[in-house]
Amino acid sequence: MANPGVKKKWISEQACVSMARTCNLYCVYCHNPPTGERRGLPETAAELKRTGIKAVSLEGGGEPTASGDFFTWIKTLKAAGVRNFMLSTNAVALSDPAFCKKSVKEIEYFTVNFPSHRPEVYARATRSVKFQLAVRGLANLKAAGAEEKLRLFHIISSLNYRFLPEFALWASRNFPRAALVNFTFVRNKGRALKTPAIIPRYSQVAPFLNMALATLKMNGLKTVAQNVPLCQLKGTEGFSFEFHRWRRGDKVLEGGVDAKAACPACSRCALEPACCGARADYLQAHGSGELKASKKDPASIEPERF
Ligand code: SF4
Ligand code: SF4
Numbered sequence: 001m002a003n004p005g006v007k008k009k010w011i012s013e014q015a016c017v018s019m020a021r022t023c024n025l026y027c028v029y030c031h032n033p034p035t036g037e038r039r040g041l042p043e044t045a046a047e048l049k050r051t052g053i054k055a056v057s058l059e060g061g062g063e064p065t066a067s068g069d070f071f072t073w074i075k076t077l078k079a080a081g082v083r084n085f086m087l088s089t090n091a092v093a094l095s096d097p098a099f100c101k102k103s104v105k106e107i108e109y110f111t112v113n114f115p116s117h118r119p120e121v122y123a124r125a126t127r128s129v130k131f132q133l134a135v136r137g138l139a140n141l142k143a144a145g146a147e148e149k150l151r152l153f154h155i156i157s158s159l160n161y162r163f164l165p166e167f168a169l170w171a172s173r174n175f176p177r178a179a180l181v182n183f184t185f186v187r188n189k190g191r192a193l194k195t196p197a198i199i200p201r202y203s204q205v206a207p208f209l210n211m212a213l214a215t216l217k218m219n220g221l222k223t224v225a226q227n228v229p230l231c232q233l234k235g236t237e238g239f240s241f242e243f244h245r246w247r248r249g250d251k252v253l254e255g256g257v258d259a260k261a262a263c264p265a266c267s268r269c270a271l272e273p274a275c276c277g278a279r280a281d282y283l284q285a286h287g288s289g290e291l292k293a294s295k296k297d298p299a300s301i302e303p304e305r306f
Contacts, residue, residue: 013053013054013055014053014055014056014057014084014086015048015051015053015055015056015057016056016057016059016255016256017044017048017056017057017058017059017060017073017077018038018039018059018060018061019038019041019044019058019059019060019064019067019070019073020034020038020058020059020060020061020062020063020064020066020067021034021035021036021037021038021060021061021062021067022034022036022062022063022066022067023062023063023066023090024063024066024090024092024093024128024130025063025090025092025126025127025128025130026126026127026128027113027115027125027126027127027155027191028124028125028126028127028157028159028191028192028195028198029115029125029155029157029186029187029191029192029195029198030190030191030192031186031187031189031190031191031192032060032061032062032190033061033062033190033191034060034061034062034063035061037061038060038061041069041072041073041076042076044077045076045077045079045080046080048077048080048081048082049080049081052081053081053082054081054082054083054084055082055083055084055085055086056077056082056084056085056086057085057086057087057088057111058073058074058085058086058087058088058107059087059088063089063090063092063093064087064088064089065087065089065092065093065094065099065103066093071102071106074106084108085106085107085108086107086108086109086110086111087103087107087109087110087111088111088113088153089110089111089112089113089137090112090113090114090126090130090134090137091110091112091113091114091133091134091137091138091141092130092133092134092137093137094110094136094137094138094140094141095133095134095136095137095140096140097140097143097144100137100140100141100144101140101144104141104144104145104146104149107146107149108149109149109150109151109179110141110146110149110150110151111151111153111182112134112137112138112141112150112151112152112153113153113155114134114138114152114153114154115154115155115157115159115160116159116160116163116167117163117166117167117170117171118160118163118166119131119132121159121160121163122134124159125155125157125159125160138150138174138175142174142175147175147177147178148177148178148179149179150175150178150179151178151179151180151181151182152171152175152178152180152181152182153182153184154167154181154182154183154184155184155185155186156183156184156185156186156200156205156209157186157198157199157200158197158198158199158200159198161200161204161205161208161209162208163208164183164205164208164209164211164212165208165211165212165215167212168181168211168212168213168215168216168219168223169215171216171221172215172216172219172221176219176220176221178221179222180221180222180223180224180306181216181221181222181223181224182223182224182226182241183209183212183213183223183224183225183226183228184225184226184227184241185202185205185225185226185227185228186198186199186200187227187258187279187281188279188281188282188284188285189258189281193281196285199281199282199285199286201286201290202228202229202232202282202286202290203232203290205228205232206232206233206234209225209228209233209236210233210234210235210236213225213236213239213304214236217304217305222304222305222306223239223304224239224240224241224244224304224306225239225240225241226240226241226242226276227241227242227276227279228240228276229275229276229277229278229291230243230271230274230275230276230294230298231265231269231271231275231290231291231292231293231294232290236304237271237301238301238302238303238304239304240274240275240276241276241306242274242275242276243274243275243298243301243303244303244306246273246274246298247274247303252273252274252275252276253276258279258280258281260275260276260277260278260279261277261278261279261280261282261283261288263277263278263283263288263291264288265288265291265292265293266278266291266293268293269293269294270293270294270295270296270297270298271294271296271298273298274298274301275298278291
């Protein structure tokens with residue numbers, strides 16, 4: 001299927017730096033839980049210097065800001081030539097205004113894992129009582145002038161999918177200038193394997209997700225749906241994260257993401273090159289009955305803002 005062939009951009013040139021080794025939350029859906037281990041800083045810095053990579057995403061199995069040497073890593077990686085930093089965080093540590101301000105000076109984008117604007121849902125999803133701290137962290141980012149650097153990352157699970165439109169309204173009201181709202185369908189791996197009931201069906205989620213995407217678009221926010229097959233995004237395919245990767249000539253699935261599962265519908269589907277497909281772990285939970293082959297040319301899909 002023809003790819004419009006947009007040039008590769010920053011998305012491919014960014015290295016993931018797994019600097020986290022612990023976490024201050026215990027999310028039920030965590031697919032990369034901390035082990036207490038991580039690669040050393042000297043080796044990481046040396047490799048980045050050798051490869052000349054200038055943009056990194058600070059992440060890992062756990063929460064990067066939960067390590068006491070967070071700013072030491074940034075300083076050392078800067079000395080190794082890194083110029084652009086992105087941080088994956090749950091924002092709890094950003095509830096400290098001084099820590100937040102210092103971070104804003106160093107970080108270009110904050111991807112904040114925030115599973116619910118409802119305290120009771122947040123508590124169940126993260127198995128913590130840190131809702132108010134996370135909200136304060138988000139508010140501090142805004143107060144420090146970083147609202148436009150904020151990407152809200154909302155993992156869709158059985159716990160929160162009914163509230164997706166409400167979350168979209170909440171994000172529109174509180175962070176109207178956020179860079180992005182990313183809805184990612186939960187992956188049944190890591191800690192999530194212990195609680196399979198948190199994996200909803202695509203068909204359950206779809207109406208709520210479509211309404212949330214439309215709400216954010218109407219309110220002028222950029223938004224994407226990740227790890228959601230194109231056949232589940234009827235009329236909203238242009239919001240698909242993987243479709244955008246395909247359009248820009250990138251690999252459809254990010255590095256480190258498990259391959260698509262083999263499925264009869266996908267093998268005869270015209271959308272397959274631009275689709276994330278279903279993961280084997282999803283098929284184990286719910287089967288492939290919801291996947292529908294399409295004759296649509298992915299190049300005919302109108303992309304949404306990203
Ligand atoms: S999902 Fe993120 S914030 Fe939650 S337990 Fe895992 S590493 Fe920590
Ligand atoms: S049938 Fe398969 S390839 Fe086609 S849109 Fe659905 S998941 Fe994607």
